[in-house]
Amino acid sequence: MAILERNHLMIIQEVAREGSLTAAAARLNLTQPALSHAVRKIEIQLGVKIWRREGRSLVLTQAGQWLLSLANRLLPQFSLAEERLEQFANGERGTLRIGMECHPCYQWLLNVVSPYLERWPKVDVDVRQKFQFGGIGALLGNEIDILVTPDPLYKPELKFTPVFDYELVLVVGSGHRLRDVQCVTPEQLADETLITYPVPTERLDIYTQFLQPAGIAPRQQKQIETTDIMLVMVSHGRGVAVLPRWLVEEYATRFDLHAIRIGKHGIAKQIFLGRRETDEDVQYLTNFIKFAASPGDQDVLIP
Structure with a gap:
């Protein structure tokens, strides 16, 4: 029975992202021969052809394209799980990753983040603007924790709170x-x-x-x-x-x-803050949303 491993997905993702074994090997801290061997081994282990050669390039087969889509969904969740576990091990509260889907909202966000950080000294904030106008997918894919948007897209897995x-x-x-x-x-x-x-x-x-x-x-x-x-x-x-x-x-x-x-x-x-329903028990995340909605209410910021 074929067993799919996390490193298989990482290799498939990097080869697709870089477009060549040489560049992908550098990203994965491997030699080019070692990566070539790993590529052949993956296909043998899984029992399916993942790449085909077109000149000097490796092109994904239909099975490879499906695995790449799977890698793009699962690997961010692995990274999130490891990050959260490391934070728990170090006694940290976490990193709040905020995606921006609103250009002018950045200035508003600065006025919220500064007092929030003063009251939550063990929480870091990472604002990611690369998710502008595509933030729903990033939120569902666990790449961000909060989405700032003026145009919420309501889904059963997500909750949006109007804050401004x-x-x-x-x-x-x-x-x-x-x-x-x-x-x-x-x-x-x-x-x-x-x-x-x-x-x-x-x-x-x-x-x-x-x-x-x-x-x-x-x-x-x-x-x-x-x-x-x-x-x-x-x-x-x-x-x-x-x-x-x-x-x-x-x-x-x-x-x-x-x-x-x-x-x-x-x-x-209105400005809305969106989060995943499954994060309802993450205190520093829900408190950030409460504070954004009621910045004068300092009680919501007590860690």
């Missing part, structure tokens, strides 16, 4: 023609350059909740990853942006900006 209400506003520079209007209409944005984060249009509320229902599109869209550069561009008249009102107010001392309500009723949003 805010309003999206149009941001313009001091010399912009719209700076003195009370609220903007979709038609007024038809001739504008809209500066956004690098996010698909279907995930931008300014499109889905405001422009598209009116059949309007901006003259041009520019994507910028950093908030500071975005606001520099807006303040110099290179376009307009849509950001949380609280974030615009925080930047008010640095840039001459004006926040305008979007439509008569505005666009109301």
Whole structure:
């Protein structure tokens, strides 16, 4: 009977990631001949062909592709289990791994993390922005512990807690023609350059909740990853942006900006923190969520 081992999955994952035995061997701290031998041994042990050669490259077979998918799901969970066990052995409370699925939420998160760390000296926080706009998979795959998102995707395995209400506003520079209007209409944005984060249009509320229902599109869209550069561009008249009102107010001392309500009723949003249902008993994790929702309630931070 074939016995699948963890090191089999690690080898399959590294060879697929690096694209060659030489590079994969370096990552695995093996010599290239030793890895070649291990590759042949895996196929013999499992009784199935995992790779086929195409020139100098190794390409996964159908069985190999399935094993790679399995490795991508299981190996992060092995790593998490080992990390948690090491923390228990060392008397630590743990590392809280936070995934960001919201560009402007990073500034809000800083205001939460700092006082939290003061009260939980044995907890580390690791913020991972590589999970922007793909965080549900990372949360389900145990690669992160908390997902910060304005757009929760409810699943039976996950729980989302609203922690912060805010309003999206149009941001313009001091010399912009719209700076003195009370609220903007979709038609007024038809001739504008809209500066956004690098996010698909279907995930931008300014499109889905405001422009598209009116059949309007901006003259041009520019994507910028950093908030500071975005606001520099807006303040110099290179376009307009849509950001949380609280974030615009925080930047008010640095840039001459004006926040305008979007439509008569505005666009109301919430920041949610998502976690796995199975982590309900992880005290430092659940206390972080409680504190984020009620930052003035210090009782929730007692370790």
